[in-house]
Amino acid sequence: MPEFVLTVARFGFLILLWIFVFTVVGVIRRDLFAGVRSKSIVASPRGVGGAVPEGRPAKAKRGKAARQLVVTAGQLSGTRITLSEAPITIGRAEDSTLVITDDFASARHARLVPRDGQWFVEDLGSTNGTYLDRGKVSGPTPVPLGVPIRIGRTSLELRP
Amino acid sequence: MTAPAVPASSPSSTGEMARIPGMKTQRNAELGLLAFAMILVAAYGATVEASRIGEITPTFWVPAALLSILFLGLHFVVRFTAPYADPVLIPAVALINGLGVGFLRRLDIGDALSDKQPVPSVFAGIGGRQLVWTLVALVLAAVLLLVVRDHKVVSRYAYTLGLAGIVLVMIPAVLPASMSEINGAKLWIRLGGFSIQPGEFAKIALVSFFAYYLVRKREVLSLASKRFLGIDFPRGRDLGPVVTVWLLSLLVLVFERDLGTALLYFGLFIVTLYVATERSSWLIIGLVMFFGGVYVAYLLGETVGGPFANFYDRAQVWLNPFDNANYERLGGSYQLVQGLLSLGTGGLFGSGPGAGSPRFVPEVQNDFIFAGMGEEIGLFGLSALLVLYLLIVERGLRSALAVRDSFGKLVAGGLSFTLGLQIFVILGGITGLIPLTGQTTPFLSSGGSSLMANWLLIAMLLRISNAARGPAASGGGTDRAGGGGKKAPAQLHGAMTEVIKP
Numbered sequence: 001m002p003e004f005v006l007t008v009a010r011f012g013f014l015i016l017l018w019i020f021v022f023t024v025v026g027v028i029r030r031d032l033f034a035g036v037r038s039k040s041i042v043a044s045p046r047g048v049g050g051a052v053p054e055g056r057p058a059k060a061k062r063g064k065a066a067r068q069l070v071v072t073a074g075q076l077s078g079t080r081i082t083l084s085e086a087p088i089t090i091g092r093a094e095d096s097t098l099v100i101t102d103d104f105a106s107a108r109h110a111r112l113v114p115r116d117g118q119w120f121v122e123d124l125g126s127t128n129g130t131y132l133d134r135g136k137v138s139g140p141t142p143v144p145l146g147v148p149i150r151i152g153r154t155s156l157e158l159r160p
Numbered sequence: 161m162t163a164p165a166v167p168a169s170s171p172s173s174t175g176e177m178a179r180i181p182g183m184k185t186q187r188n189a190e191l192g193l194l195a196f197a198m199i200l201v202a203a204y205g206a207t208v209e210a211s212r213i214g215e216i217t218p219t220f221w222v223p224a225a226l227l228s229i230l231f232l233g234l235h236f237v238v239r240f241t242a243p244y245a246d247p248v249l250i251p252a253v254a255l256i257n258g259l260g261v262g263f264l265r266r267l268d269i270g271d272a273l274s275d276k277q278p279v280p281s282v283f284a285g286i287g288g289r290q291l292v293w294t295l296v297a298l299v300l301a302a303v304l305l306l307v308v309r310d311h312k313v314v315s316r317y318a319y320t321l322g323l324a325g326i327v328l329v330m331i332p333a334v335l336p337a338s339m340s341e342i343n344g345a346k347l348w349i350r351l352g353g354f355s356i357q358p359g360e361f362a363k364i365a366l367v368s369f370f371a372y373y374l375v376r377k378r379e380v381l382s383l384a385s386k387r388f389l390g391i392d393f394p395r396g397r398d399l400g401p402v403v404t405v406w407l408l409s410l411l412v413l414v415f416e417r418d419l420g421t422a423l424l425y426f427g428l429f430i431v432t433l434y435v436a437t438e439r440s441s442w443l444i445i446g447l448v449m450f451f452g453g454v455y456v457a458y459l460l461g462e463t464v465g466g467p468f469a470n471f472y473d474r475a476q477v478w479l480n481p482f483d484n485a486n487y488e489r490l491g492g493s494y495q496l497v498q499g500l501l502s503l504g505t506g507g508l509f510g511s512g513p514g515a516g517s518p519r520f521v522p523e524v525q526n527d528f529i530f531a532g533m534g535e536e537i538g539l540f541g542l543s544a545l546l547v548l549y550l551l552i553v554e555r556g557l558r559s560a561l562a563v564r565d566s567f568g569k570l571v572a573g574g575l576s577f578t579l580g581l582q583i584f585v586i587l588g589g590i591t592g593l594i595p596l597t598g599q600t601t602p603f604l605s606s607g608g609s610s611l612m613a614n615w616l617l618i619a620m621l622l623r624i625s626n627a628a629r630g631p632a633a634s635g636g637g638t639d640r641a642g643g644g645g646k647k648a649p650a651q652l653h654g655a656m657t658e659v660i661k662p
Contacts, residue, residue: 009207010512014537016200017544020255023196024248024551027189031247081564082631094375099564 065117066145066158074154075101083119083158088112090151091124104128104152112143119143119158128152186247187239193251194235198228201258208266208514213279222282223265226291227258230298237302238622241309244630245622246555252548253603253618257611259545260604261290263533264525266514274519286525286606293608300612301619311623315372315567322369326408328358329366329425333415346416347598359421360600360613363428363578364620370429371570374436419454419471420585420597426450427581432574436566478595495522499531499590510538525606527598531590546587549602552618553580559625572624575617 069088071079081088081098088097091109100109106126113120120140123130130137131150148155202224209216231254238245265287268280282288308314314321332340332347340346348355412422430446433439454471461472477486481493481500488494498521506516518524518532525532534542556576560569582599589596600610 006207006211006512006515009203009210010515011509013200013203013207013513014509014540014544016203017537017541020193020196020200021544021547021551023193024252024548027186027193027248028551028555030189031186079562079564084631094565094567097564099566 066119068159070157070159072155072157100154102152102154109151121149185243190247194231197251197255198224201262204259204262204513211512211514212269223261230295234298234302237305241305242622242626244626246625248555249618249622252552256603264290264606267525290606293611297612297615301615304616304619308623311568314368318369318372321365325362325365328362331358347418357609360609364617367571367574370432371567374432375566418597420599423585424581428578431577432570435573436570474595496596499528502531502535506535506538508539510536510541529601529605549583556621559628562628563624568624575621
């Protein structure tokens with residue numbers, strides 16, 4: 001083997017190795033980026049007095065089905081659960097879908113149930129109650145997109 | 161692989177989940193990265209043959225192709241049993257594993273040529289053996305993924321696993337030296353020509369046990385504490401298990417003459433404690449206890465000798481590797497110095513794959529594989545490998561953050577940390593940062609036990625990351641049956657485990 005080929009192979013290998021590393025980082029980044037994009041939608045409805053910068057969340061409220069449950073406040077802030085057809089239980093019990101670590105939450109606090117494409121929130125007899133926006137939830141209540149469900153210090157929202 | 165046959169919507173299927181349209185599984189990204197990794201392994205093999213033999217033999221691609229088939233098999237198992245698992249873990253580990261096989265084959269070729277023998281076949285020597293071990297390890301990992309469909313199931317067997325872990329750790333210590341000692345460290349079970357290192361498997365069992373124990377106990381550990389010097393110290397009786405594990409790891413240190421394993425078990429427990437309780441006091445207590453214990457062992461080794469003498473020797477070798485008396489003594493610093501010299505010879509870019517002389521370093525296929533590879537791929541190549549290790553650990557910790565149950569969090573955190581700590585211990589040893597201990601480099605060193613145990617670890621991380629990234633139905637497991645309010649007890653024996661208070 002000529003010296004030149006060996007040198008090319010030697011450095012080529014190192015370069016390929018690093019390209020692999022950066023490709024891996026790229027995949028990880030895309031993973032994070034997918035979260036970042038939905039986060040920008042997350043942030044907009046929190047603007048005071050309906051100061052929604054773009055029409056996208058408003059449009060979503062009418063038409064689109066909820067795809068994600070996002071924790072917007074509290075210890076788990078930023079956690080996001082992708083919704084399927086299964087109901088979601090919320091509480092301090094370890095077997096809840098969303099285990100919230102909040103002093104004011106009960107072991108089995110509330111649950112979210114889908115019915116005909118609409119999600120309903122239901123209080124499971126919690127001590128401190130579940131609130132949809134400002135109103136206390138007594139029976140199964142439909143949850144519009146982007147409206148906060150409050151449990152103790154934790155706030156949750158449905159997102160498209 | 162019965163999984164795909166089960167209708168995803170059937171409520172009886174445990175852990176099997178429906179693909180939600182719009183959810184990214186990233187499996188194709190994994191496949192692409194895997195292909196890239198295998199191209200790199202093939203390129204490494206070709207470069208080795210070009211510089212060692214002087215020509216590229218027509219079979220240079222065979223090891224890479226065989227590995228590709230194996231990893232592809234695991235990829236498909238993941239595709240069907242854990243579709244949302246982390247896409248980066250398998251390719252990164254596959255590359256490291258493949259380069260390990262390639263380097264071991266390079267040693268075989270080098271040995272054969274220096275003995276004036278023909279180039280060995282792909283399946284001969286330590287390279288071939290590593291290939292077989294990879295097959296076994298991947299089959300084990302696939303079986304784990306197929307059997308354990310929900311990581312919470314593992315917590316049912318936590319006490320069994322804990323007992324198994326301690327027994328595995330203890331076996332080499334009680335066996336006679338002829339059956340357990342290799343190169344001064346009693347870490348092995350040797351039966352005929354076959355030897356396994358039970359401690360490697362004990363890691364995983366112990367992590368599961370620690371995680372379960374701490375999920376049950378963490379409230380009392382984190383809340384009942386006294387404040388002293390601005391740090392929250394736990395109560396004396398809560399310290400019990402920690403002191404037990406501390407003594408256990410010191411016993412390992414003394415009877416198995418292995419600082420690395422002791423550090424591994426102790427660090428593992430302290431970190432799981434820290435993750436469970438969020439109290440930094442545990443880290444401080446742990447570090448103080450470990451360094452205190454090690455210092456006492458050092459002093460005892462200097463004055464009393466006996467079981468501590470080996471440790472004292474190792475510390476001397478570490479402190480003065482270039483000291484002539486240390487260098488020439490049997491079991492002295494010869495190996496360490498040779499390793500340092502070969503890393504130095506490699507320099508920034510290395511001599512090129514296949515162009516170094518790794519056989520100057522004793523045990524270059526095991527503990528010192530990083531030094532041997534470092535000579536050939538240089539600091540640039542080594543740091544790429546290190547970044548890959550870092551990314552593997554990072555993805556593990558990421559799954560720990562994202563998964564929704566405490567047991568999963570602790571297991572994923574503990575396993576990733578163990579992996580990271582093991583890499584630190586062996587690399588710190590080779591580069592002279594800490595006293596050298598006989599740890600294997602995960603996925604790289606030759607040896608079946610290490611490879612199998614670490615692939616099992618990765619399989620467990622894949623399982624947990626699947627739960628962390630998948631849709632809610634998989635996290636809530638039992639929700640599927642419908643009755644949200646009065647569900648069947650979850651896998652932690654239905655125990656109401658308390659949670660961290662803010």
